[in-house]
Amino acid sequence: MTLTQARPAAPAAGQPVAARGRPRRPRVFGAAVTVAVIGVFAFGPVYWLLVTALTPDGDAFTFPPRLWPRSVTLEHFANLADNPALGRYLANSLIVSLLTAVLTVIVAAYTGYSFAKFRYRGRRSLMYLVLASQMFPQALLLITLYLVFSATGLLNTYLALILSFTTFTLPLCVWMLKGFFDTIPDELIEAAKVDGAGQGAIIHRILLPISLPGLVATGLFAFIRGWNDFIFALTLAGPQKQTLPPGLVNTYLGEFQAAWPDLMAASLVVSLPVVLGFVLLQRYLVAGLTSGAVKG
Amino acid sequence: MPPLSFSASQPSGPTPLTRRSLFRLTGAVLGAGALAACAPSTSDSDSDSSSGDSGGKDFKFTAWSLNEASTKDALQSLVDTYASGAGAKITTASYPYNDYLNQVLLQVRGGTLTGAVQLDVAWLATLAATGKLVDLSSYAGGGYTDAALGIAKVKGTQYGLPWTTAGIGLIGNSELLDKAGVTTPPKTIEEFEQVLRALKGLGGGVVPWAAMTKVDQLKDFIAWMWAFGSPVVADGQVVVGDDASVEALTWYKKLYDEKLIAPDVNRFDARALFAQGKVGFYEDAIAGRGAVTKASPDKELASKLLPVSRPVRAAADKPRHLAWGHAVAVLQGEGSEAAAKFAAALTSDPKYTGPWFTKAGLPPTTTSGLASAEVQNDKFTKDFTAAIGAFSEPDPLWVYPQFAQIEKVLADQVQAVLLGKASPKEGLAAAKEQMQGLVK
Numbered sequence: 069m070t071l072t073q074a075r076p077a078a079p080a081a082g083q084p085v086a087a088r089g090r091p092r093r094p095r096v097f098g099a100a101v102t103v104a105v106i107g108v109f110a111f112g113p114v115y116w117l118l119v120t121a122l123t124p125d126g127d128a129f130t131f132p133p134r135l136w137p138r139s140v141t142l143e144h145f146a147n148l149a150d151n152p153a154l155g156r157y158l159a160n161s162l163i164v165s166l167l168t169a170v171l172t173v174i175v176a177a178y179t180g181y182s183f184a185k186f187r188y189r190g191r192r193s194l195m196y197l198v199l200a201s202q203m204f205p206q207a208l209l210l211i212t213l214y215l216v217f218s219a220t221g222l223l224n225t226y227l228a229l230i231l232s233f234t235t236f237t238l239p240l241c242v243w244m245l246k247g248f249f250d251t252i253p254d255e256l257i258e259a260a261k262v263d264g265a266g267q268g269a270i271i272h273r274i275l276l277p278i279s280l281p282g283l284v285a286t287g288l289f290a291f292i293r294g295w296n297d298f299i300f301a302l303t304l305a306g307p308q309k310q311t312l313p314p315g316l317v318n319t320y321l322g323e324f325q326a327a328w329p330d331l332m333a334a335s336l337v338v339s340l341p342v343v344l345g346f347v348l349l350q351r352y353l354v355a356g357l358t359s360g361a362v363k364g
Numbered sequence: 365m366p367p368l369s370f371s372a373s374q375p376s377g378p379t380p381l382t383r384r385s386l387f388r389l390t391g392a393v394l395g396a397g398a399l400a401a402c403a404p405s406t407s408d409s410d411s412d413s414s415s416g417d418s419g420g421k422d423f424k425f426t427a428w429s430l431n432e433a434s435t436k437d438a439l440q441s442l443v444d445t446y447a448s449g450a451g452a453k454i455t456t457a458s459y460p461y462n463d464y465l466n467q468v469l470l471q472v473r474g475g476t477l478t479g480a481v482q483l484d485v486a487w488l489a490t491l492a493a494t495g496k497l498v499d500l501s502s503y504a505g506g507g508y509t510d511a512a513l514g515i516a517k518v519k520g521t522q523y524g525l526p527w528t529t530a531g532i533g534l535i536g537n538s539e540l541l542d543k544a545g546v547t548t549p550p551k552t553i554e555e556f557e558q559v560l561r562a563l564k565g566l567g568g569g570v571v572p573w574a575a576m577t578k579v580d581q582l583k584d585f586i587a588w589m590w591a592f593g594s595p596v597v598a599d600g601q602v603v604v605g606d607d608a609s610v611e612a613l614t615w616y617k618k619l620y621d622e623k624l625i626a627p628d629v630n631r632f633d634a635r636a637l638f639a640q641g642k643v644g645f646y647e648d649a650i651a652g653r654g655a656v657t658k659a660s661p662d663k664e665l666a667s668k669l670l671p672v673s674r675p676v677r678a679a680a681d682k683p684r685h686l687a688w689g690h691a692v693a694v695l696q697g698e699g700s701e702a703a704a705k706f707a708a709a710l711t712s713d714p715k716y717t718g719p720w721f722t723k724a725g726l727p728p729t730t731t732s733g734l735a736s737a738e739v740q741n742d743k744f745t746k747d748f749t750a751a752i753g754a755f756s757e758p759d760p761l762w763v764y765p766q767f768a769q770i771e772k773v774l775a776d777q778v779q780a781v782l783l784g785k786a787s788p789k790e791g792l793a794a795a796k797e798q799m800q801g802l803v804k
Contacts, residue, residue, distance in 0.1 A: 126661030
């Protein structure tokens with residue numbers, strides 16, 4: 069390879085030559101624009117939710133829509149006090165989502181460990197089978213699950229929701245944790261074995277403590293799945309165990325009503341505890357999601 | 365690395381209860397307890413199928429109106445009144461309107477739903493096809509109008525008791541019509557077009573007619589095919605694509621191209637635009653009044669609502685509107701007799717129909733109820749009933765359990781024509797073929 073070939077190509081005649089050091093400005097500008105666009109995508113819906121919640125009923129449907137409300141009201145937040153069912157929906161959502169997260173993490177941790185650190189006949193097939201189960205449209209399973217839960221008397225219970233959500237979150241969570249466990253050097257496990265540790269001690273006293281970010285990330289993923297679900301919660305939970313998504317829709321949207329400002333106010337308020345929880349745990353989430361991404 | 369010590373490698377003998385093992389044990393017990401707590405309890409009324417049975421008086425009542433802000437308090441009050449009067453326990457349940465039919469169907473097929481259920485009259489045939497609805501003919505003597513009883517029948521059997529019926533028709537904004545110089549409502553399609561052009565001339569972003577142009581509500585087009593002379597269904601055969609229906613769609617497309625009707629509008633959009641005083645006409649059921657007045661900054665909008673009969677081709681033609689309404693059906697099984705008595709009382713006894721109209725704005729279905737002072741003194745209801753309700757007929761596709769799929773096929777093709785992807789003749793020919801395939 070010659071020196072000439074290694075040099076950058078000379079600019080064609082007539083093209084402007086950028087001054088040394090100047091290309092940085094467009095790069096910074098481009099990055100700023102990119103961040104701004106992503107910011108709008110990320111926070112635009114939240115902003116719209118807030119604006120709608122603060123807009124009086126008569127102004128909420130103004131056409132064309134106003135980005136900045138003409139007048140502001142807190143009446144939609146005050147209306148929440150008239151709806152005691154919201155507290156029940158929130159409690160149901162928290163119970164179902166937390167238990168789904170815990171159950172998912174427990175099962176996914178052992179399964180992921182098995183896939184990551186053991187070699188046995190059928191392991192690879194089993195791994196792909198677990199992944200393949202994620203490919204089925206979940207709505208397809210709704211009728212089957214309804215009939216199964218109905219026959220077993222589990223319909224209209226928390227357990228019906230927790231079991232169905234766990235079933236759907238497990239495949240991806242198993243693979244998430246397998247990826248995480250893959251990054252843990254086998255030498256660490258070998259050293260523990262040399263020191264006389266059994267499998268139980270290895271997984272409980274070594275592997276799981278150092279995998280905390282991965283476990284938290286997996287748990288948060290499972291939590292979100294349980295928190296956001298609409299159709300399974302609507303169908304399997306019954307009126308008393310209904311979670312927030314169907315509860316809010318049932319309360320604010322109907323044949324002749326679309327109480328968007330009330331719905332937005334309720335959504336905002338019930339989201340706050342979860343947002344706070346995520347803010348506290350976000351460092352685990354980021355660490356957990358990224359560390360499993362690169363095999364070390 | 366310092367050597368690790370594990371309890372597993374320690375010599376056998378009694379293992380002391382360490383803080384760690386105690387923590388594990390507590391965790392395991394709590395976890396098991398939490399899951400057990402989520403399992404069905406014998407005292408859980410939701411899952412106890414026998415809890416509603418005491419001498420056949422108790423039953424379930426499922427209704428979407430039990431959860432909608434505009435109706436829930438009024439309906440719960442009626443249910444409580446009936447329950448205390450009859451000495452019955454009525455267990456209530458509710459699902460969002462848009463998911464209601466699927467939820468009810470699933471529960472009926474799963475054998476978990478009994479008692480009385482509120483239904484849109486459009487859904488009766490679908491529910492009747494499950495074979496689980498009770499024939500309520502013996503409860504239909506409460507003074508219902510013949511028209512109301514008719515829309516709650518499926519193939520001649522009274523599977524529902526009509527609770528409220530009206531039609532879906534044009535509602536005008538009298539203030540905008542005055543501004544446009546329109547002194548009398550249009551009677552013919554030609555006059556209607558002229559009025560729409562006058563409304564467009566007002567400018568200021570006024571949509572002359574917020575007609576349905578989104579697929580989810582394009583079933584409204586069936587009434588316009590009627591207006592042009594197409595029966596839509598004749599002798600069990602779909603006749604969409606005949607000359608009259610093609611003429612209707614050609615007209616609809618012309619208005620769309622001239623921007624006399626707006627693109628991408630469904631009922632919710634139309635109500636929102638109408639509430640803002642930006643729409644000359646839109647089509648809705650009688651209960652739409654509550655939605656538009658609540659969403660409007662104009663506190664006087666209610667007095668500006670003008671129900672208008674559907675324009676016809678010749679002045680002597682009879683206007684036709686798609687019927688709309690609610691019925692109460694009863695499912696076979698536990699408490700069905702008690703539920704049927706409740707359904708009859710709720711839908712025909714003035715003790716219940718009067719307050720229901722006053723609080724929810726939904727007109728009764730009995731002759732005496734319609735003649736009552738509260739209904740007669742409500743100008744909008746009276747005008748709507750005279751202009752629209754009196755000329756309402758069931759959608760000819762409702763008799764098919766798969767009516768929703770059939771309507772969607774039609775709506776898809778009408779929208780394709782509006783968007784210029786097919787000519788009216790091609791679009792309706794394709795619709796006919798697919799619709800007939802679903803009817804068989």
